[in-house]
Amino acid sequence: QVKTEQPNLPSTDVMDAAARARSVMEIQQDIAHRRRRKMAMLFLRLACLVLLPTLIAGYYYYAIATPMYATKSEFVIKTAGGGASGAASLFAGSALATVQDSITVQSYLSSRDAMLRLDGDLGFKAHFQNLEIDPLQRLDPDATNERAYAVYKDRVKIGFDPTEGIIKMEVVAADPETSAAFSNALIRYAEERVIDLTQRLREDQMAGARESYEEAEQAMLAAQNEVLRLQQEMGVFDATSDAAAVMGQISGLETQLQQKNLQLQQLLDNARPNQARVEGVRGDIRRLEALIADLRSKLTVAGGSSGNSLASVSGQLRIAETNLATRTALMQQALQQLEVARIEANKQTRFLEPGVTPVAPDEPTYPRAFENTILAFLIFSGIYLMVSLTASILREQVSS
Structure with a gap:
C-alpha cells in the first residue's frame, strides 16, 4: 500500500479569546525577560568595563598618587640695541628679532643635554x-x-609664544623646594646658552675687524723695529738733527774763512806786507777749507763706522719713518673700524629677561583628582562605546 504525503495545511483549530490573550501575555513576558536580561548584561558590562576602571583610577588619584608641585616661570630673550638699519630695523626690538634664539633655547631646555646636566x-x-x-x-x-x-x-614643559616672544616653563617635582631649584637651574642653563649664542654672534661680527687690526698692528711694529734697527746700525738717532749740526759747523767755518780771506786781502794791500803774517793767514785759510771740505764729505760721501754718508742715512731713516707713520695711521684706522664693529656687535647682544620668577608652591598642583577621574570615565566610556559599535556592526555583517 502506497502512502501519499499530505500537504502541510493550516490548523483548523480556532483559538478563543482567552488563549489568544494568554499567548500574547507569554510573548510580552518573554520580551520583558529578555529586555531585563539585556539591561542586566549592559549594566554588568558598564560596571566591569567603565565604572570599575573609573573607580580604580579615582582611588589611585585620591589615595595613592604622590602629590606633585609645579613651579611656573616665564622669560623673554631681548636684544641690547635697536640701532639696526634697513630691513633689520623693521623687526628690531620685537619678538620676531629673537624668535630664532628663543626656539633654540626652547629646544635646548627640552633636550637630553639639559636633562643630563x-x-x-x-x-x-x-x-x-x-x-x-x-x-x-x-x-x-x-x-x-x-x-x-x-x-x-x-x-x-616648555612652551613658546611666537607672537609675544615669551618662553613659558613649568617644572614638576615631588616637593616644592626641589621644583623651584630645578626651575632656577634650567633658567640659568637658558641664560648661559643665550650668552653663548651672543658670544658667537659677536665673534663672527668682529672677526674681520679684529684680524685687520692685528695685521695693521704687526705691520706698525715691524716698521718701528726697522727704524730702530737703522738707528742702531748707523749710530744715528736723528739724521736731520745731525745734518743740521754739520751744516751749522760748515756755516761757522765759512764765516771764519771769509774773515781770513778779508784779513789776507788787508795784508796784501800793504806795500810791504809782513810775510810771516801773510803765510800764517794763508795757512789758516787752507786749514779752514780742508775742514769745510771734510765736513761736506761727511754729508755726501760714504765713510765712517757705518760705511754710509749722512745723506744716505737720512734718506733711509726718512723712508723708514714715513713707512712707520703710514703704518701707524693704518693701525689707527683699523682700531676705529674695530670699535665700530664692537659697537655694532654690542647692539646685537642678546640677554634673558625673566618675566615671572620661579616661586615654590605651597599646595600640590598634581594630580588633579576630580578632573582626572572624570577624564578616565570619559575615556573608558568612549572605549566601551567604540567596542560596542564595532561588535554590533560585525554581528550585522555576519548575520546578513
Whole structure:
C-alpha cells in the first residue's frame, strides 16, 4: 500500500479569546525577560568595563598618587640695541628679532643635554627614584637615561609664544623646594646658552675687524723695529738733527774763512806786507777749507763706522719713518673700524629677561583628582562605546 504525503495545511483549530490573550501575555513576558536580561548584561558590562576602571583610577588619584608641585616661570630673550638699519630695523626690538634664539633655547631646555646636566647638578634621576613616590610615577633604580628623559619631558614643559616672544616653563617635582631649584637651574642653563649664542654672534661680527687690526698692528711694529734697527746700525738717532749740526759747523767755518780771506786781502794791500803774517793767514785759510771740505764729505760721501754718508742715512731713516707713520695711521684706522664693529656687535647682544620668577608652591598642583577621574570615565566610556559599535556592526555583517 502506497502512502501519499499530505500537504502541510493550516490548523483548523480556532483559538478563543482567552488563549489568544494568554499567548500574547507569554510573548510580552518573554520580551520583558529578555529586555531585563539585556539591561542586566549592559549594566554588568558598564560596571566591569567603565565604572570599575573609573573607580580604580579615582582611588589611585585620591589615595595613592604622590602629590606633585609645579613651579611656573616665564622669560623673554631681548636684544641690547635697536640701532639696526634697513630691513633689520623693521623687526628690531620685537619678538620676531629673537624668535630664532628663543626656539633654540626652547629646544635646548627640552633636550637630553639639559636633562643630563640637571641630573649632574641637582640629581634629577635620584629625585624621581625616591621610594616615597608612588610606583607609577617613580623611576626604577636602574632606569636608563632614555627612561629618565621620558620622565623629564613629562615633568618639564616648555612652551613658546611666537607672537609675544615669551618662553613659558613649568617644572614638576615631588616637593616644592626641589621644583623651584630645578626651575632656577634650567633658567640659568637658558641664560648661559643665550650668552653663548651672543658670544658667537659677536665673534663672527668682529672677526674681520679684529684680524685687520692685528695685521695693521704687526705691520706698525715691524716698521718701528726697522727704524730702530737703522738707528742702531748707523749710530744715528736723528739724521736731520745731525745734518743740521754739520751744516751749522760748515756755516761757522765759512764765516771764519771769509774773515781770513778779508784779513789776507788787508795784508796784501800793504806795500810791504809782513810775510810771516801773510803765510800764517794763508795757512789758516787752507786749514779752514780742508775742514769745510771734510765736513761736506761727511754729508755726501760714504765713510765712517757705518760705511754710509749722512745723506744716505737720512734718506733711509726718512723712508723708514714715513713707512712707520703710514703704518701707524693704518693701525689707527683699523682700531676705529674695530670699535665700530664692537659697537655694532654690542647692539646685537642678546640677554634673558625673566618675566615671572620661579616661586615654590605651597599646595600640590598634581594630580588633579576630580578632573582626572572624570577624564578616565570619559575615556573608558568612549572605549566601551567604540567596542560596542564595532561588535554590533560585525554581528550585522555576519548575520546578513
